[in-house]
Amino acid sequence: MxxxxxxxxxxxxxxxxxxxxxxxxxxxxxxxxxxxxxxxxxxxxxxxxxxxxxxxxxxxxxxxxxxxxxxxxxxxxxxxxxxxxxxxxxxxxxxxxxxxxxxxxxxxxxxxxxxxxxxxxxxxxxxxxxxxxxxxxxxxxxxxxxxxxxxxxxxxxxxxxxxxxxxxxxxxxxxTMIDTLMAQMPRFQKPEGALFDSLVPKNYFVMTMHRPANVDQEQSLKAMIDAILDGTEGLPIIFPVHPRTAKNLQNIGINAPNLHITEPLGYFEFNYLVKNAKGVITDSGGITEEASVMNVPCITLRDNTERAETIHLGTNELVGTDPKKLKPYLAKIMNGDWKQYQGIPRxxxxxxxxxxxxxxxxxx
CATH class of the missing domain: 3.40.50.2000 (Glycogen Phosphorylase B;)
Structure with missing residues (x-):
């Protein structure tokens, strides 16, 4: 029993x-x-x-x-x-x-x-x-x-x-996260609203940031977002944020017409956006796994990762937390010059x- x-x-x-x-x-x-x-x-x-x-x-x-x-x-x-x-x-x-x-x-x-x-x-x-x-x-x-x-x-x-x-x-x-991704992929759905209706597949970025090292220091947060805005050349950036990060963003007064700060999204809606994005910019481990399997270019704003297989065999690159290092990576995505998913065993x-x-x- x-x-x-x-x-x-x-x-x-x-x-x-x-x-x-x-x-x-x-x-x-x-x-x-x-x-x-x-x-x-x-x-x-x-x-x-x-x-x-x-x-x-x-x-x-x-x-x-x-x-x-x-x-x-x-x-x-x-x-x-x-x-x-x-x-x-x-x-x-x-x-x-x-x-x-x-x-x-x-x-x-x-x-x-x-x-x-x-x-x-x-x-x-x-x-x-x-x-x-x-x-x-x-x-x-x-x-x-x-x-x-x-x-x-x-x-x-x-x-x-x-x-x-x-x-x-x-x-x-x-x-098992990939079991769920594969099982649920046919049910992914576009979030509701004019913003999401206006997005052109493979012509926008999805961004997530939540780690204290990235979001708690207002000046470094501003420098990072400025570097992202500079490197994405005016393409829409969808940035679902938690309230704490939203408050910090408000304090630094970032105001760019292509940066769209939204409420956190549901699983089906968020992964719909990732699947159809030109690239993903994140400091989350799980998203690097999902982006890799969906063959979407992924930049990780961390100095280390516990998911090294997403770098060796996936579409993830570990860029670090220095905004100055971001530009060449974003240029590669913009030029369509990113590595492809190799397939991670099992x-x-x-x-x-x-x-x-x-x-x-x-x-x-």
């Missing part, structure tokens, strides 16, 4: 978990004793995560919401651990499955292991080498106590081997099926 608990703490986590839920539901038809619970830690409150969101992903609403959002990193970690421990004591599974690198990933792994429950980490082994990022600490601590590592690349496998993880614990399966839409096969073999 295998029992699994799947944990998600933020909207992108549900994108990674959705294909696993579909495969577990499929497995239940031949293994009726299999059961699983979906737990939302409540780490990120997101008004877009309504019933529609779960309907779009074709997954059930969470069995529990732990309400662990808000507060400092330590307060959030503690609050999620306390609530998740209670959840596990009331509904003890054979295995807790965590995804990605958010605070919930770390907190729930620790709570599970202290109750002697196995932990599986989807996206185990990825590293940026940058300990100033909370996500890097989350990854390292989670991986130090994980029982099963479901990895996205050979680079992640090597990181784990170097850390002394036995080969039998490493399962090279691919990327990013084929079948990752969740591999994960569930391994789980059923180990816990049936």
């Amino acid at each position: 295998p029992k699994f608990t799947l944990v998600a703490g933020a909207r992108p986590n549900f994108m990674k978990i959705a294909p696993m839920i579909h495969q577990l539901q499929k497995a239940q038809s031949t293994n009726p004793t299999l059961s699983f619970r979906l737990v939302h830690t409540g780490q990120h409150y997101d008004k877009k995560m309504s019933g529609d969101f779960f309907e779009q992903l074709n997954i059930p609403e969470p069995d529990a919401n732990l309400g662990g959002g808000g507060g400092t990193q330590a307060e959030q970690t503690a609050s999620i651990m306390v609530a998740f421990e209670r959840e596990l004591m009331e509904n003890r599974p054979d295995l807790v499955l965590v995804v990605g690198d958010v605070t919930s990933t770390l907190a729930c792994s620790i709570a599970a292991k202290k109750l002697q429950i196995d932990v599986a980490h989807v996206e185990g082994g990825i590293r940026s080498g940058d300990l100033t990022m909370p996500e890097e600490i989350n990854r390292m601590v989670t991986d130090s106590i994980t029982d099963h590592f479901f990895t996205t690349s050979e680079i992640a496998n090597d990181n784990l081997r170097k850390a002394g993880v036995p080969e039998e614990k490493i399962h090279y399966v691919g990327n 990013w084929d839409g079948k990752t969740a099926s591999r994960i569930v096969d391994i789980l059923m073999k180990n816990y049936s």
